[in-house]
Amino acid sequence: MLEDGKTVGIILQKGEANSLQAVINPFEDITSGQxxxxxxxxxxxxxxxxxYEYINEFYDEKIPMLKSLIGxxxxxxxxxxxxxxxxxxxxxxxxxxxxxxxPGSLVKLLPEINSEISLMEFYGISDISGNIKYGKFVxxxxxLLLDLNSITMHVGIFGETGSGKSYNMRYLIYLLSNxxxxxxxxxxxxxxxxxxxxYSDFASINYSVVKGGRKWIKRFVIRDPxxxxxxxxxxxxxxxxxxxxxxxxxSLKFSGESxxxxxxxxxxFILSRHDIKEYNFLLGTDEGIEKLKSEFQDPSxxxxxxxxxxxxxxxxxxxxxxxxxxxxxxxxxxxSSINESVLELLWKNKGMLIIDFSADGxxxxxxxxxxxxxxxxxxxxxxxxxxxxxSGSQKLIGFVIEEAQxxxxxxxxxxxxxxxxxxxxxxATQGRKFGVSLFLVSQRPAFVDKYVLSMLNxxxxxxxxxxxxxxxxxxxxxxxxxxxxxxxxLDVGYVIVNGLMSELKVPALVRIPWxxxxxxxxxxxxxxxxxxxxx
Ligand SMILES: Nc1ncnc2c1ncn2[C@@H]1O[C@H](COP(=O)(O)OP(=O)(O)OP(=O)(O)O)[C@@H](O)[C@H]1O
Numbered sequence: 001m002l003e004d005g006k007t008v009g010i011i012l013q014k015g016e017a018n019s020l021q022a023v024i025n026p027f028e029d030i031t032s033g034q035x036x037x038x039x040x041x042x043x044x045x046x047x048x049x050x051x052y053e054y055i056n057e058f059y060d061e062k063i064p065m066l067k068s069l070i071g072x073x074x075x076x077x078x079x080x081x082x083x084x085x086x087x088x089x090x091x092x093x094x095x096x097x098x099x100x101x102x103p104g105s106l107v108k109l110l111p112e113i114n115s116e117i118s119l120m121e122f123y124g125i126s127d128i129s130g131n132i133k134y135g136k137f138v139x140x141x142x143x144l145l146l147d148l149n150s151i152t153m154h155v156g157i158f159g160e161t162g163s164g165k166s167y168n169m170r171y172l173i174y175l176l177s178n179x180x181x182x183x184x185x186x187x188x189x190x191x192x193x194x195x196x197x198x199y200s201d202f203a204s205i206n207y208s209v210v211k212g213g214r215k216w217i218k219r220f221v222i223r224d225p226x227x228x229x230x231x232x233x234x235x236x237x238x239x240x241x242x243x244x245x246x247x248x249x250x251s252l253k254f255s256g257e258s259x260x261x262x263x264x265x266x267x268x269f270i271l272s273r274h275d276i277k278e279y280n281f282l283l284g285t286d287e288g289i290e291k292l293k294s295e296f297q298d299p300s301x302x303x304x305x306x307x308x309x310x311x312x313x314x315x316x317x318x319x320x321x322x323x324x325x326x327x328x329x330x331x332x333x334x335x336s337s338i339n340e341s342v343l344e345l346l347w348k349n350k351g352m353l354i355i356d357f358s359a360d361g362x363x364x365x366x367x368x369x370x371x372x373x374x375x376x377x378x379x380x381x382x383x384x385x386x387x388x389x390x391s392g393s394q395k396l397i398g399f400v401i402e403e404a405q406x407x408x409x410x411x412x413x414x415x416x417x418x419x420x421x422x423x424x425x426x427x428a429t430q431g432r433k434f435g436v437s438l439f440l441v442s443q444r445p446a447f448v449d450k451y452v453l454s455m456l457n458x459x460x461x462x463x464x465x466x467x468x469x470x471x472x473x474x475x476x477x478x479x480x481x482x483x484x485x486x487x488x489x490l491d492v493g494y495v496i497v498n499g500l501m502s503e504l505k506v507p508a509l510v511r512i513p514w515x516x517x518x519x520x521x522x523x524x525x526x527x528x529x530x531x532x533x534x535x
Contacts, residue, residue: 001118002118002121002122005036007108008028010023011040011105011106014101014103015088019088019090023085023086024087025084026054028085031049031138031139032483032509033138033486034140034509035047035092035138035142036049037111038101040102044095048089050090050480050481087107089107092505093505110137112141116128119142119143125503131148132176133146134146134497135511136513137509144510145503146458146502147503152431152436154431154437156475158445158459158461158468159443163462163490164492164494164495166198166441167519169402170521171518173210177352185213186213187214188398189347189398190351190399191352191355192353192354192402193357193403193407194355196522197361198521199521200219200358201520202354203352204227206520208517213350215350218352220233220353221361221362222362232330233355234337234338235372236376237279239380239383241276242276249318250264252369260313269304270296284325284333289318338377338380340380340384343380371417371420372419377399379423382423389434389435397437398436399439404441408424408440408449413444413447425452428452438456450471458497458500459476459496461490461496463487476498494511494512495512
């Protein structure tokens with residue numbers, strides 16, 4: 001069965017450890033990273049083409065090994081050509097044996113696989129019920145199996161702009177929405193921080209794409225909703241410490257870029273005199289802000305050492321906060337629109353919450369406010385899952401964060417994200433225990449916090465910038481040189497998948513199938529030539 005694919009080459013030399021040299025038919029369309037079956041009599045192995053080159057005038061019948069192969073018709077045709085492909089192949093799996101294919105072994109395309117039994121045979125596993133079928137290995141129709149049981153070890157999706165990340169995330173959402181386990185349709189509950197409105201259609205026109213195992217989808221916006229598929233996002237400030245809120249309010253004045261610690265200390269001092277349950281009133285209503293402002297008249301503040309200038313600066317920060325959060329965004333509410341009951345509904349219905357941060361869904365909302373929201377949602381998810389875990393039941397939520405560098409930046413990235421970073425680090429470290437699966441999507445992995453990067457265990461690498469190669473290599477535990485070399489020039493629609501979820505257990509080059517329903521979203525771009533002629 002596994003050996004049924006077409007013979008396209010012959011092993012010539014056995015190199016060190018798992019590496020082999022082979023001649024391959026030059027008329028075959030091959031790619032670095034492609035998988036082949038290697039057949040040494042009845043011993044089969046799986047090999048990955050690491051590199052190849054076209055060599056001319058190779059054939060020389062005086063070579064003893066070639067002489068012995070000339071008897072075989074297939075081999076003769078291969079060897080009797082002026083140009084051949086010389087390829088380096090590494091063995092990535094041996095099927096029930098320990099040997100390395102000897103010179104003369106055949107290199108075969110992967111077979112056609114039409115049944116789950118042959119798929120299990122290919123992977124050498126005895127159960128595929130916890131797996132989803134993702135894309136196809138390059139040069140074959142065999143899907144990469146992704147093990148759902150490793151999903152809480154977190155996922156990274158990286159690639160430069162236009163490399164296909166959003167389409168891939170949409171494809172993953174489609175797969176995670178249409179899971180079938182032992183005949184039961186289900187889905188991974190998802191909360192999505194949608195930076196550019198790339199997923200909003202799943203709540204409306206493309207609902208059918210994701211409704212397989214889901215019964216509930218909600219899209220949140222930060223403006224007045226204009227139809228039934230939208231809800232206004234509000235958050236509950238009692239989930240934050242006074243220090244978090246003080247830092248946020250003061251930094252908002254500087255567009256989130258810097259922080260005056262004296263001003264922040266003063267506001268922290270005032271807020272700390274209140275119970276956290278009062279924060280939604282104090283910071284979410286005009287009366288509350290007025291009450292808070294009146295507390296700055298307290299003469300003891302000057303005695304403690306807060307200057308008049310600091311007091312005035314904090315009052316002006318509170319005004320800026322009021323005009324944005326209360327007047328413009330109407331963001332704060334005791335009965336926040338996303339709360340623990342909503343997460344409970346999300347879990348029960350295997351639903352999906354889309355937080356639309358696009359210019360359409362959240363017009364004019366600055367990055368600091370987006371961070372406050374992401375921080376709020378992270379805390380909510382962590383609190384909810386911790387509570388359910390300690391009450392004896394385990395639940396699971398996938399948390400997709402696009403433009404992850406804005407929420408968990410590395411030290412090299414000029415964004416202050418103290419309000420999100422700590423909680424997201426906790427989610428990354430504790431996620432497996434409590435049932436959180438992070439999906440971090442970013443154009444620049446170099447700008448994502450190194451510690452969090454090291455917590456990710458499954459990677460989807462699209463074409464990436466040269467400068468990011470180093471980070472990608474260290475975060476993913478290394479890629480074979482051949483695959484690493486191809487990363488900066490990978491075509492759209494191709495991705496290197498590596499890590500715990502991959503049943504292949506080694507990095508693989510995978511083709512992501514095109515589905516027009518998944519291909520029409522806010523971030524997808526039309527071809528400019530067709531656009532210009534109005535096609
Ligand atoms: N598997 C695929 N097959 C064919 N076309 C694809 C595939 N994946 C993506 N594309 C096309 O490539 C373009 C860019 O893809 P996508 O929007 O996913 O990139 P991106 O990496 O998310 O970019 P950005 O970071 O700028 O948002 C889109 O127009 C999309 O339709």
